[in-house]
Amino acid sequence: MRMRKRNNLEPRMEACSAIWLRDAKRLRGNWRSLMPEAREIRLEVGCGKGKFTVETAAAEPDVLLIAVERVNEAMLLGMERALEMGLKNVYFLSLDAAELEEYFADGEIDLIYLNFCDPWPRKKNAKRRLTFRTFLEKYKKILRKDGEIHFKTDNAALFEWSLGEFEACGLEIRNLTRNLHENGPVGIMTGYEEKFYQLGTPINRCELINREVKNGEN
Numbered sequence: 001m002r003m004r005k006r007n008n009l010e011p012r013m014e015a016c017s018a019i020w021l022r023d024a025k026r027l028r029g030n031w032r033s034l035m036p037e038a039r040e041i042r043l044e045v046g047c048g049k050g051k052f053t054v055e056t057a058a059a060e061p062d063v064l065l066i067a068v069e070r071v072n073e074a075m076l077l078g079m080e081r082a083l084e085m086g087l088k089n090v091y092f093l094s095l096d097a098a099e100l101e102e103y104f105a106d107g108e109i110d111l112i113y114l115n116f117c118d119p120w121p122r123k124k125n126a127k128r129r130l131t132f133r134t135f136l137e138k139y140k141k142i143l144r145k146d147g148e149i150h151f152k153t154d155n156a157a158l159f160e161w162s163l164g165e166f167e168a169c170g171l172e173i174r175n176l177t178r179n180l181h182e183n184g185p186v187g188i189m190t191g192y193e194e195k196f197y198q199l200g201t202p203i204n205r206c207e208l209i210n211r212e213v214k215n216g217e218n
């Protein structure tokens with residue numbers, strides 16, 4: 001994600017320290033301590049400017065939502081909006097998706113959102129796609145048994161390629177659609193998604209179920 005530089009980025013990030021977790025490795029295996037009453041713990045990988053993040057957190061206050069983004073200039077906007085809205089169930093992490101296993105224990109997450117990730121269209125860059133099998137194996141490890149991944153993209157080529165990766169990793173595909181908003185808006189949209197919808201661009205979406213059994217699970 002390319003972002004213009006934000007004025008006073010560092011002090012603005014510091015002002016969000018209540019929900020910007022910079023020492024989050026200490027929470028590995030204990031994320032629920034942030035919200036013991038949470039019905040679920042969800043993870044958004046690549047939250048961008050955080051529109052989907054804050055609106056989802058506001059709509060489901062009984063869910064703990066952790067948003068991950070490596071571009072601070074984008075994530076800052078989501079954090080500032082979360083604070084303005086007084087949300088108590090959302091936190092943000094500055095990190096790369098490749099590091100997820102260092103921050104989350106096996107089976108700790110109930111649901112992962114992958115919204116409009118970079119398609120990396122060149123074949124030589126396929127391993128960078130967040131739906132490449134090495135990333136999928138990381139998601140599977142931190143997901144509980146029967147945990148879910150919800151994937152949305154406007155990029156038809158990425159979607160079709162990703163379906164093959166999902167199958168190769170043993171993820172069960174459900175509720176697949178290649179035109180999510182065909183009959184009107186469905187669910188909470190990201191900022192990109194709103195623009196695509198207004199342009200009439202079809203949105204591809206599917207849900208993936210993690211059937212893998214963790215150690216100690218039945």
